Amino acid sequence: MFFTYLRRELRRRRKAALVVASGLALGIALVIIVSSVSSGMSKAQDKVLESLYGLGTDMTVTKAAAAPGSTGERPRFNFDAKGDDSKQSSDRVMVQGFQTLSSTTVDKVDKQSGVADAVGGLSLNVLKVDGQFKRGEFKQNGNAGSGGQRGFGGGNSQPQGEVRGGGASFDVNSYTVYGTDVTKQDLGPLTSSKITKGRTFKTTETDAEVAVVDASYAKQKKLAVGKTVTISGTKFTIVGVSTADSGDAAANLYIPLKQAQTLADSKNKVTTVYVKAADSQQIDSVKSAIQKNISGTTVTTSADLADTVSGSLSTASDLASSVGKWLSIAVLIAAFLVAGLLTSSAVSRRVREFGTLKALGWKSGRVTRQVVGEALVNGLMGGVLGIAVGLGGAYIVTAISPTLTAQLGGSGGGAGRMGGAGGGMFGGPGRQSASKALDIALTAPVSLSIILIAVGLAVAGGLIAGAFGGWRASRLRPADALRRVE
Template sequence: MFGIYLKRELGRRKKAALVIALGLALGIALVITVNSVSAGMTQAQDKVLKSLYGLGTDMTVTKARTAPTSGSSGGPNFKFDAKSSSSSTQSSDRVQTQGGQALKSSLVTKVAGQKGVESAVGALSLNVTKVDGSFTQGKAKSSTSSSGSSGQGGPGGGSSSSGGAPQVQGGGANFNVNSYSVVGVDVAHQGLGPLSTMKVTSGKTFTTAQTGSKVAVVSKSYAKEKKYKVGSTFKISGTKFTVIGIATPDSSESDTDVFVPLKAAQTLGDAKNQVTTIYVKATDSKQISTVKKEITANISGTTVTTSADLASTVSGSLSTASSLATSVGKWLSIAVLAAAFLVAALLTSSAVSRRVREFGTLKALGWPSRNVTRQVVGESIVNGLIGGALGIALGVGAAYAVTAISPKLTAQLGNTGGGGGVGGGPGGGGPGRQASQNTLEIALSAPVSLTTIVLAVGLAVTGGLIAGAMGGWRASRMRPADALRSVS
C-alpha cells in the first residue's frame, strides 16, 4: 500500500518533485566539486613537496649557516694572472657547500637511532661556479709633441721639444661564468633522499660499488643545456667525471643539475666526513611531529623541517587556489547546501498545505498520524535521492571538466629558515638561478573519491529527511475537520 501510494503521488506531482530534486542537486554538485578540487590541491602540493623531499622522506635535518667573519664576504674568490699571450685561456672552478652549515657524517647514525625514526641518510649539497676566459694584454704607446715658444716657458727662452707620457691602449678580459648545483648522494641508500625524486631515463644509476667513483648522473634539462649524453665527460676542479645516466624528475622540476657519489662530493667540497642535509623517514607518518621534537631535543643546533613546515612556505597561484577551495569554497558549499535544504523543506511544507483534503480524508478513513508522516517523509527521501543522483552526475561532470582542462598553477617555494636551499632541501641552485628554480608549475586535477560519493548520498538522504520532517510534522497536525472545511 505504501509503495503504490508513494509511486502514484510522485507521478502526480512531477514538477514539484523535480524542483525540490534540482535544488538539492545543485548544492550536492557544488560540494562534490569543491571537495574534488581540494583533493586536487592536496595532490598538487604533495607533488611540490615530493620534488623537494623525495619519496618516503618525512623530514630533513640541517644546520643554519653562520654569518661570515669580519672582512670575509663568504662568497667565491677568483685569482688570475694576466699572461702575456692573448691566446691563452684561463679557467677556475670554485666549489662551495650549499644550503647550510656542514654536519658531521656521524650525525646520520645518531639521527637514525632516535625513537620513531625508521631510516636516515645524508647528502652533501655543493655549488660549483666555473669562470673561464682570457685576458688580452694592452700595448703601451708614447706620443710626442713639439711646439715653438717665445722663451717665456723657461729660463733660457727659445724653443723646446717634450715627449708625452706612455699610454696603454687595447687589452681587457673576457670571461664566462657558469654556476650549477651538485649533490653527493649515498649510493647505498638511493631510495631516500634527493635522487629518489628522479627517474633514470637513459643509462643507469649508481651501484653500491661506486661509493667514491668519478661518475655522475645529470638531470635531463642540464644534459640538454650542456649537450651531455651517456658516456660524456666533464671536469670539476680538474677532476674528470663520466656521465653514466640522465635522469628526469618524477614531478615538477629538479633543483639539482648533477648527482655524484657522496665521497666524491666530499672530496670536491673539501668536506671530508661531512653532509649538509640528513633525510629522515619516520616509522609512523602520524607521529612526525613527535619525531621532530625528539630529534630537536637530542641533537642540539640543528633545524628539523617537516613537510608541514614546507607546505606553509608554498605561495603563488597554488596557495591562493588552495585557500579559496578550503575556505571560501567550503563556506560557499555550506551556504548553498543549507539554502537547498531550506528550500526543499519549504516546498515540501507548501505541498502538504495543498493536500489538506487528501490527508484529512485519509485520517477520516482511519489512517493514524504516523502513517501520514511516514508517507510525506518517504516522498521527501525519494526526492532527495533523485536530487542526489542528479547532484553526483553534475558534480562528477564538473570535476571531470577541471581535470580535462588541467589549469596550470604555479608554486613558489620559500625558505623555512633551516638553511637548506629551497625550503630546507638540498641544492637550490647557485647565484642567479635560485629564483627561477623556486617557481614550479603544476597541472591541477579534481579526483572524485568514493568518500565524496558517499558524502553526496548522505547529504541527499539528509536533505530528504529534513524536508520530510518539516512536511510530516505539518501533515500530522491536520484533522479530518480540515478536509471537510476545504470542500467547496
C-alpha cells in the first residue's frame, strides 16, 4: 500500500517532483565538478613538484648558498700557447646552488626518528669554452720603397704595413650535471624521469664512467646510447636516455655520485639530502627533529615549495579551493532550502487529502512517512541526475584539458629564495629552468569518494525536504479537511 500510493503520488505530481530533483541535482553536480577539478589541480601541482625533486621525496636538507662574492673565486680558463693555428678547449666544473654538506650528514639524517630513507646528491654546473685561435697575416703597404724610412741615427728601416685577419672564435656552453647515488635510485630527482632508451645505472657502478642523458639535451647535442661525453677531460659512456615526466628535466646529465665528487674536487660532499618520511602525517615533526639535531641546515618540505608555485595553476587552484567550494556549499544549501520549502508548500496544498486519509484511519506517523518517502525519492532522483551532470562536466573538463602554467622560484618565500645563483628549487640539482613556466594539462578525475559524497548529499536533501513536509503534515487534523469540503 505504501509503495503503491507513493508511486501514484509521484506520477501525479511530476512537475513538482522534477523541480525539487532539479534543484538538488544542480547543487550535487556543482559539488562533483568543483571537487574533481580541485583534485585535478592537486595532482597537477604534485606533478610540478615531482619534476623538481622526484617521486617519494617528502623533504630536502640543504645548506644555504654562500653570499655572492664571499669566496672571491671566479672561473678561470687556461689555454696552451701554440705557434700555429689550433683548437682550444677548457671547461670548469662548479658546485651548483648550495654550499656542500659532508656525506656523513646523509647518515645523520637517515637515523632521525620518522625518516624512512635518505640519499645524497651533488649538483654541478659545467662551463665549457672551446674554439680556435687564428694567426693574422702581415701585409706591407704598396708604396713602401726598398730603402724605406730610416729611423733616428740612420738605423734599419721599419716595415710599413698592417696585420690582417686572425683573432679568436670561442663558443661557451653551460650544462648541468647531477651526481646520483646509484645504490639508492628510488629517491631523488632522477625518479622524475623515465628511461626511454638504454638502461639506468647498475648498483655496482658506484665509480664507473657512465652517464644517463636527458632526452632534450641528447637531441640538442646529438647524443645517443653508446656514445661518449667528455666532462673535464673524463669520458663518460652514455648508457641510457631519460625523459622527464613533466616540465624540464632535473639535469642534463646524470653520473655516479663518486664521479661527480671527483670532477668537482668535492670528495665526500653533497649539496642536497633527499628525505622520505615513514609517515606522511609526521613530516612536520621530522622536519623539526632534523633542524634541531643537525645544525646549519635548512629543511624544505613539499608544502613549503608548493607555496612558491605561481602562475595560472596557482590562481585557478586558489579559486577552486575558495570561491568554488564556497559557491558549491551556498548552492547546495539553497537547493536544500528550496526543496524543503517546496515540499512543505505541497503539503499545505494537500490538506484535504491528508485530512481525509486521517479520517479514514491513517495515523499521523503514517502520513509523515508517506511525505518523507516522497521527498526521499525526489532526493535520490536529484542525486542520480546530479551525478550524471557532474560526471558529464568532469568529462568535458578532462576532454578539453585546458593548459595551465606553473612557475616556481619567483618572489616566493624561503623555499623560493634557496635556489641561490641558478640553484635548484627544493634542493633540485641546479635547475636554471626552475624559473621557467611549465605547462600542465588539467584533468578532472572523479573518485569513488566523490560519488559516495554525492549519494549522501542526495539522501540528506531528501531527508531535509521530508522533514519540512513531515512536520507540516503531522500537524494536520481531520477537521481541517472537512472544513474545505464543498
